[in-house]
Amino acid sequence: MINGLFDKPRLWLAPLAGYTDQAYRQICKEWGAEILVSEMVSADGLIRDSAKTAQYITFLDTERPFGIQIFGSEPYVMAKAAEFLIPYKPDFIDINMGCPVKKVVRRGAGSALMQTPEKAAVIVKEVQNALAGSIPFSVKFRSGWDNSSLNFLYFGLMMQDSGADFVTLHPRTSRQMFGGLSNWEHIKALKARLNIPVVGNGDLHSPEDAERMLNETRCDGLMIGRGALGKPWIFRQCREFLTSGSYTPITKNHLLETVVKHLELALQYQREAVVVKEMRSQLCFYTKGQLGGAEIRNKINHAESAEELRQILRHML
Numbered sequence: 001m002i003n004g005l006f007d008k009p010r011l012w013l014a015p016l017a018g019y020t021d022q023a024y025r026q027i028c029k030e031w032g033a034e035i036l037v038s039e040m041v042s043a044d045g046l047i048r049d050s051a052k053t054a055q056y057i058t059f060l061d062t063e064r065p066f067g068i069q070i071f072g073s074e075p076y077v078m079a080k081a082a083e084f085l086i087p088y089k090p091d092f093i094d095i096n097m098g099c100p101v102k103k104v105v106r107r108g109a110g111s112a113l114m115q116t117p118e119k120a121a122v123i124v125k126e127v128q129n130a131l132a133g134s135i136p137f138s139v140k141f142r143s144g145w146d147n148s149s150l151n152f153l154y155f156g157l158m159m160q161d162s163g164a165d166f167v168t169l170h171p172r173t174s175r176q177m178f179g180g181l182s183n184w185e186h187i188k189a190l191k192a193r194l195n196i197p198v199v200g201n202g203d204l205h206s207p208e209d210a211e212r213m214l215n216e217t218r219c220d221g222l223m224i225g226r227g228a229l230g231k232p233w234i235f236r237q238c239r240e241f242l243t244s245g246s247y248t249p250i251t252k253n254h255l256l257e258t259v260v261k262h263l264e265l266a267l268q269y270q271r272e273a274v275v276v277k278e279m280r281s282q283l284c285f286y287t288k289g290q291l292g293g294a295e296i297r298n299k300i301n302h303a304e305s306a307e308e309l310r311q312i313l314r315h316m317l
């Protein structure tokens, strides 16, 4: 069932809370992202107040292959959430065991589960039972809690033995948050140890990085997060580079078309006031490296309507 995800090392858009909503996912898809994942969704929220969380799990058929990521700490709740998702027919469900954010960790979810591998294994078994083979599922985790507890090999084996169909590794510790560099040696070691596919993630910022991760780790998929913010074309460039050894540079026209399209798409999904506020950081990413970028970002941050944003973007480019 996971064949379509791993027929070759695919380019995955990482789940990024606050960024990888439907509008941005579609932009990335158009620019060559081959597998998409939702932002993380609270398992608790799904089963208690599904109306409120619906916006996070809705996707278009054109987004396939598409995965929904859930987080939580209680095996029963996670299993219920997985069961709840079956009728939505995502191509896979991912369990977040890597999030280092306090609000999540405090509840025993995300990367806190790396400190309690037995509990993590129970979650995976319960989710497997709940899904009963209807949808493949995976676990996304880190190298460990901190440098003195790098348990990704043990943890990965446990996830595999408990029933996960594949895993994704972001090789930083939870304590590291996003600091320093990710250690791709960990991806290589995990790939060598597991029988299930391993998706590599962490610090892919260019097509050259993508090729290097593939060569160095032999991983089964490449997941790009921050490297795609303001640069959704990275996916197409990576595929071109992996196929032919070169890639097409992006023109200012591409940038303008993409950023305006992104804004218009976002307006299809959310009220204007919400878009104007929530798109600020996304739009700012597109202006990085542009002449007068700081001034443009200042204007974007003070804009009060979509029309004002359109004018700023047109003027910038």
Ligand SMILES: Cc1cc2nc3c(=O)[nH]c(=O)nc-3n(C[C@H](O)[C@H](O)[C@H](O)COP(=O)(O)O)c2cc1C
Pocket (backbone or CB within 6 Å): 014, 015, 016, 017, 018, 019, 039, 040, 069, 096, 098, 099, 140, 170, 201, 202, 203, 204, 223, 224, 225, 226, 227
């Ligand atoms: C703003 C932001 C939000 C994130 N949200 C999620 C999330 O919802 N679920 C998840 O598993 N990881 C999340 N991550 C982690 C990324 O998926 C990824 O593992 C990490 O950023 C490393 O990859 P990168 O170097 O390509 O960005 C988030 C990271 C950032 C920066």
